[in-house]
Amino acid sequence: MSDKVRWGILSTAKIGTKQVIPAMQKAANCEIAAICSRSLENAQSTADELGVDKAYGSYDELLADSEIDAIYNPLPNHMHVDWSIAALKAGKHVLCEKPLGLTAADAQRLVDAAASHPELKVMEAFMYRHHPQWQKAKEVVDSGALGQLRTIDCTFSYFNLDGGNIRNQKELGGGSLMDIGCYPISLSRFIFGTEPNRVLGSIDIDPDFQIDRLASVVMDFPAGTSTFTCSTQMVPYQRVNIFGTEGRFEIEIPFNAPIDRPCKAWLQTATGTETLEFPVCSQYTIQGELFANAILKNTPVPTPLSDAIGNMKTIEAIFTSAEQNAWVSL
Incomplete structure (x- = not known):
């Protein structure tokens, strides 16, 4: 891997496009490489607006991109766990918006999936x-x-x-x-x-x-x-x-x-x-840098998943x- 983590953004959610992506684009060790939406037109216009090279018309297409190292998941709460697990199965590190799941049992599914992919980093995005x-x-x-x-x-x-x-x-x-x-x-x-x-x-x-x-x-x-x-x-x-x-x-x-x-x-x-x-x-830039650093240096993420379950x-x-x-x- 290079000295930068190449990020794919799951959806054009406002939290991502207005706050997280512009902040992470300022992180020295992060590159926002792709963004997706259920509409290719929507993904492309957002990519153009934010200066992101690649746009995809489905979440699966982005996950299939071998040039993406990590996923930021700002999807609605009920979609956090399933799509984060899908990202892990595709070999991607995952930074998932809070709350991690709808219930502790729901969130535990992601914790279990992360445990079966010890080579990948997963963290809940409590930026504050x-x-x-x-x-x-x-x-x-x-x-x-x-x-x-x-x-x-x-x-x-x-x-x-x-x-x-x-x-x-x-x-x-x-x-x-x-x-x-x-x-x-x-x-x-x-x-x-x-x-x-x-x-x-x-x-x-x-x-x-x-x-x-x-x-x-x-x-x-x-x-x-x-x-x-x-x-x-x-x-x-x-x-x-x-x-x-x-x-x-x-x-x-x-x-x-x-x-x-x-x-x-x-x-x-x-x-x-x-x-x-x-x-x-x-705080979004700092969060992105810390998570990317954990990936690049293979060190523990700042906040373990057990914290999300608690x-x-x-x-x-x-x-x-x-x-x-x-x-x-x-």
Whole structure:
């Protein structure tokens, strides 16, 4: 293999065309070589727009291309597992959008397939975790600068009433927990460095779409708690606060980190509150570079697939908790 990973993009999904592909084209070790769609015309126009050499009119055609090393899979949630497995069978490394599957059992099918192809790298694309602001948050907590970690508080919301949007289609894996609630769950497990013991969830179901349009959750960890609210029908907002016995770390834009200005965080300790600024960067570029590096150097991916299974099990436990109106142990 050369010093660059040659990528094929499975579909012309907006997350890919608007954010991930342009960012990965800036990665020194990545080359976006091909893109596909169920319509060749759509694939070709997108390829022309993004400066991608090859366009295919089906997913299978792209997977059959021997000049593609890795696949980025931004398909709708219900298509993540099957097409990622198909990519592995075609000998491609896979970076799959979150959530990995519709359920933990669904995601486990991909984990099992990956285990039978140990020469190939597979990772869930939780891009936020690679951003310097989150690497700093983890470093601050682990250093003891906040004292003993006690609780994390998070809000993540946007407003979307479009019935044609996959986020509002239950059978396609829509709803607030699957789309954005997965972030507070992931970051809490990342910062605490362990799985929650139990969860308590309150969920509001949209009467028309039947998706969870709002979820408020408490996660009980061995060392403390994490609380969050996520919603697909609320004023757009996102913020994270990490509290310890001696300090606090707050991230201004924790998930959709801007690429046109520095990101901000605040570190509050006994000596005062310090404003931290992180240089302009793209978490998608960093994610692409890290994953490509794992391929080129044959090293472990930054986030193992077991992490994706842990996140899915927590999401399922929250749904169960809301149905039973009780704490659910994991």
